[in-house]
Amino acid sequence: MLTLLLSGCGAGNSASDSSNESESASGNVTLTYGLWDQVQQPAMEKIIAKFEEQHPDIHVEIKLTPWNEYWTKLETAATGGNLPDVFWINGASLPKYASNNQLLNLDDYAKDTSLDFGNYPQGLVDIYTYDGKHYGVPKDMDAIGLWYNKSLFDQAGIPYPDETWDWNKAVEAAQKLTDPAKGIWGLPAQFQGQTGYYNTILEAGGGFYTDDGKKSLYDSPESIRGLQLQTDLIHKYKVSPTLAQMTDTSPKDLFRSGKVAMLIDGSWNVKDFATNEYTKNNVDVALLPKDKLRTSVIHGLANVGAANTKHPKEVIEFLDFLGSKESADIQGEDGTALPAFHGGQELWLKSVPQFHLQNLLDMANAAKALPRGPQNAKLDGLEEEYLKSAYTGESTPEEAAKAYAKAVNEAIASNP
Template sequence: MKKRSMAVMAAFALAAAGCSGGSGGANPSSGGAKPADSAPAKTEAPAKQVTLSYALWDKNQVPAMEEIIKKFKEKQPNIDVKIELTPSGKEYWQKMETAAIGGTLPDVLWMNGPNIVKYASNGMLMAIGDQVKASGLDLKNYPESLVNLYTVGGKLYGIPKDFDTVGMWYNKKMFDEAGVKYPDGNWDWNAVVEAAKKLTNPGKGVWGIAADMNSQEAYYNTIIQAGGGVISDDKKKSGYDSPEAIAGLKFWTDLIHVHKVSPTLAQMTDTTPIKLFESGKVAMLWAGSWNAIEFAKNEFTKDKVDVAALPKQKQQGVVIHGLANVISAKTKNPKEAWTFVSFLGSKEAAEILAKTGTVIPAFNGTQTTWVKSTPQFNLQVYIDMLSYSKPYPVSKDTSKWNNLETEYFKKAWTGELKIEDAAKQVATKMNEFLAQEK
């Protein structure tokens, strides 16, 4: 027991910080049974009054989750659910790491791609395959890629909650004033750069685009568009030393250092790119579908912005990912926790997520409701991009090479290191880590 405890502590000392993780490929909107034809999961009312803890990190999703919990409470009056909100994804994973080491994970929690293998393989999560089979819950109701993502060692650990892609948001007012046509989904990288040049006004502290050092919302997508990849399909080799990956990274650093149409990394550290966009200081921002609700609520952006599909280069490309709800292996109320998770995976819960515009629900057939929830934005582009989406890159110990990305790419974003050199150094060290994975 002592040796296992030390091993678990060592593994979790390297836990990743991130808001989202990876998906498992394939088109999430296709396949599966029609929601209307599937029977709801069978649940039994618990005999005792219990309170479950439910951990999440996005404040924008709290109202929808509270509404879902209210509906759940109507069906299961003996189960109370207490939301444990952490302000950011980074803080969330730091908190979960500490809780995992101490054996005090919340009863139910959000899980992402980069962390599922680590938590599942270290015995921190409850396998739910038997519960799914006994309840009658139909896994065909969810994108197969997400079900596969949360299956580790042949065992299912999570019920898909949502999925997301990335779009290019733009300020219509700024575009109109600069006489620039709106992006229409047919832009390439050159079009983005040329538009950004026209939209940049150094004297007013206004930039055409924010070159955020963000993997999921920025350079993972351009690497795909350049024809490259972050990691090989067999998870044994880094793709960062390929010309395509370097081109995808260089697109972003050039926006800062060559074209000078983006704030510097230091400026984006002082004021986040999303805040710069929401204050009219940045005209274009690549952002995940989960940000739609943020922009709809913000007084500045709610009627001034819209979203288009990402530009293409050698090919079209976008990263897809999705979260799942999982159960702690050490919950004192496994039966009640499963009852709650199965409801979170129901069509009823998905419709609440969709109609409130919170996120794109994973339950097949409910995505159109999400698109219609915020009619002033062209949210359909997030769904349309699924046809050429690629899974968020992960491996067993994703956090190890995620840390390398942060360490070396930061030097390239600040101009301290050439992006070519940074990418090759990451690839070398990443390959060493991948060789150690089993």
């Protein structure tokens, strides 16, 4: 997934060439479907089985590629004109493939599909829209919430987080819950966008890029405040491990073992936390504490079709089904991913009854799109390079944010 943003998983066969697939002797069509997550494969197989039941003339063959190989092989396939007929994509990668005309423009097939993009959170739809055109069918979404350790709250006599919590209340609770003698931290400041500063920047009223994508907004007072809300947890309030400590042992691992009281993290943890021997009985999830706003970033996968597929009609039929409530229900019941389809999350909400998963869904519905800057190789790595100093304490959040904004603006200006 995105550097500083997401993590992916999966293992298995490498993605193969859909354009080399041909119609069988009986006239049936075989589509290839590229994905990377082995954990989700059983649910996807159930979805395919239901689709094939309704479309007996179409066969779908999964091509599973481990995450650490997926994008390299996808790029190689795209260069050779051999993309899978349908495949998973994330927000960071969509512009590259859309701008090179390698994806089906779904708007061109509007009359052939029942797809309604109003069925998905707008922030997620925006991620998979490029130059005003829809290219991706949202599959699932990553909602961000405040995971908390009920046992530690109970021991400290602190009420659980609720909708009245703002950032000040969260910090106050974190200070009471932090216990250096026991190695317990109140609220780690994860040096990541999706589970860290992106959320507080948005909650402070800040942003990432101007609407035209030609200028950074990191140097705005609101964005600087949002970054400082995170770094103050380390340097001012001492409720977070240092960056070096979090590099040695991740906050999530500490949370799993009862050494972290609160953790800002995503819906992708639901199944893990529900099965982990410690967290399954000791944790829950709440809304994020608000600052000026209560919001978060949203991301999620989308299904896309290859522009050069030999079977566009069948690809559209499959994408149509993948974007349906029927498909969402199968995903939701499995519990491995939060379906993007509005009204398709009921089974997911029931999949782990001990967690208040509605809070994650409410955060998703109030979320804004994960930032996506302009296509510019000079921007690669700048975010980590410049913002890291605010986490180590080598510079103030204001200094780091302004230096980063300056570097971004110079990179954009040199390659408009």
